[in-house]
Amino acid sequence: MxxxxxxxxxxGSQVVRLLTERGVPFRAMSRRERxxxxxxxxxxxxxxxxxxAGIDTVFLLTVPPVPTADHDIALVTAARAAGVRKIVKLSAIGSGERFDGATVGAWHVSAEEAIEGSGLRxxxxxxxxxxxxxLWHRALIQxxxxxxxxxxxxxxxxxxxxxxxxxxxxxxxxxxHDGQRYDLTGPDLLTFADQAAILERVLERPVRIAATPAPVQLPAGMITDIGWARAGGAAYVTDHVPRVLGRPALTFEQWVRDHRKAFAAALP
Ligand SMILES: NC(=O)c1ccc[n+]([C@@H]2O[C@H](COP(=O)([O-])OP(=O)(O)OC[C@H]3O[C@@H](n4cnc5c(N)ncnc54)[C@H](OP(=O)(O)O)[C@@H]3O)[C@@H](O)[C@H]2O)c1
Incomplete structure (x- = not known):
């Protein structure tokens, strides 16, 4: 399980969709009764x-309110006690790189270390x-x-x-895929302006962007992560998605085409 x-x-909702399609038994966790x-x-x-309880393998995705590994560590502790065999963790590109005297993705690194040190696969x-x-910017685009x-x-x-x-x-x-660290990139290197131009073309509506200085009001870890990306740290393509899936990675344009309706829909 x-x-x-x-x-x-x-x-997670896409993981649930795929497991359902394949008839693989799973338990979906949420803070709400579902x-x-x-x-x-x-x-x-x-x-x-x-x-x-009774779980063999965990898909671990955390979004702590402040960037710490506490949620990951809590899950690892519970998983070990319950005899879980394996954890598949969603981390982030660049975790462990150094930028501006700090560690990129520091909380993901701590979480990865806790998992590696747990003895689990x-x-x-x-x-x-x-x-x-x-999609975060749907209201602005509309x-x-x-x-x-x-x-x-x-x-x-x-x-x-x-x-x-x-x-x-x-x-x-x-x-x-046990013991593997995959950098799951798409197929094309795109600037933010490139992405906006693709959105504009596919949605057939203007998509403007505003140059914004690196933010200073975010938690320190996030400033490091954004600074690293802004300095070009994430500007690379890997073959990890095609290698695992046996087909090319989906393009940004394909994603926009498949989500045209979401951009047109009335906002909640
Ligand atoms: N966005 C990016 O570009 C990007 C890039 C690289 C890596 N990442 C990583 O991806 C992760 C975010 O993934 P996502 O975008 O799929 O997340 P998301 O859409 O924000 O969903 C967050 C999920 O976490 C659950 N959750 C939140 N707080 C919880 C808590 N205290 N206890 C239990 N469940 C809780 C929520 O469930 P309920 O509300 O139903 O409880 C929800 O299902 C982060 O670790 C981030 O660092 C993101």
């Missing part, structure tokens, strides 16, 4: 113990920016307002969340 944490979010799911919170150890998935991040660009002219091989989830499912359902 597989436990999917973060099951209601961008990547049909067929398990209600648990990384901040509540007793709920985590219930969530991991593991796979680490390290994507760059998700294509879907543009209003014709500029979208803030935090990464300047740097390029990144933005990845389709469906590819991240497909690799996660491969690692969750077989042992061929």
């Amino acid at each position: 597989i436990l999917v944490t973060g099951s209601t979010g961008t990547i 049909p067929g799911g398990v209600r648990a919170d990384f901040d509540d150890p007793a709920s985590l113990a219930d969530a991991v 593991w796979t680490m998935l390290r994507p760059p920016s998700f294509a879907s991040n543009f 209003a014709g307002e500029p979208v803030p660009n935090l990464v300047g002219d740097s390029r990144q091989a933005v990845v389709d969340p469906r590819d991240v989830a497909a690799v996660a499912v491969a690692a969750l359902t077989g042992d061929a």
Whole structure:
């Protein structure tokens, strides 16, 4: 049995979709009561113990309010106590690199270290920016307002969340990817302006961007991560998605085409 944490979010919901399509048994974790799911919170150890009971493999996705590995460590502790065999963790590209005297993705690094030190089997998935991040700016795009660009002219091989989830499912359902660290890039290096131009063309509406200085009000770790990307640290393409999936990684343009309706839909 597989436990999917973060099951209601961008990547987790795709993992749930793929496992359902393939008829693989799983338990979907959320902080809310949901049909067929398990209600648990990384901040509540007793709920985590219930969530991991009888579980063989965990898809671990955390979004702590402040960037610490506490949620990952809580899950690892519960998993070890319950006899879980393997953890597939969603991390981030560049974790462990140094930038401006600090460690990029420091909290993901601490989490990865806790998993590696746990004695459990593991796979680490390290994507760059998700294509879907543009959905955060749906309201601005619909209003014709500029979208803030935090990464300047740097390029990144933005990845389709469906590819991240497909690799996660491969690692969750077989042992061929144990002990691997995958940098899950998309196929093309794109600047933020390149992405906006693709959106503009496919959505057939203007998508403006506004140059924004590197933010100073975010937690320190996030400033480091954005600074690293802005300086071009993430400007590379790997073959990890095609190698695992046996097909090319999806393009940003494909993602936009498949989400045209989401950009046109009325806002909640
Ligand atoms: N966005 C990017 O470009 C990018 C790039 C590289 C790596 N990443 C990494 O990807 C991860 C974010 O993935 P995502 O975008 O799929 O997340 P997301 O859409 O924000 O979803 C977050 C999920 O976490 C669950 N959650 C939040 N707090 C929780 C808690 N205290 N206890 C239990 N569950 C909790 C939520 O479930 P409920 O609300 O239902 O409880 C939800 O399913 C982060 O680790 C980030 O560093 C992101």
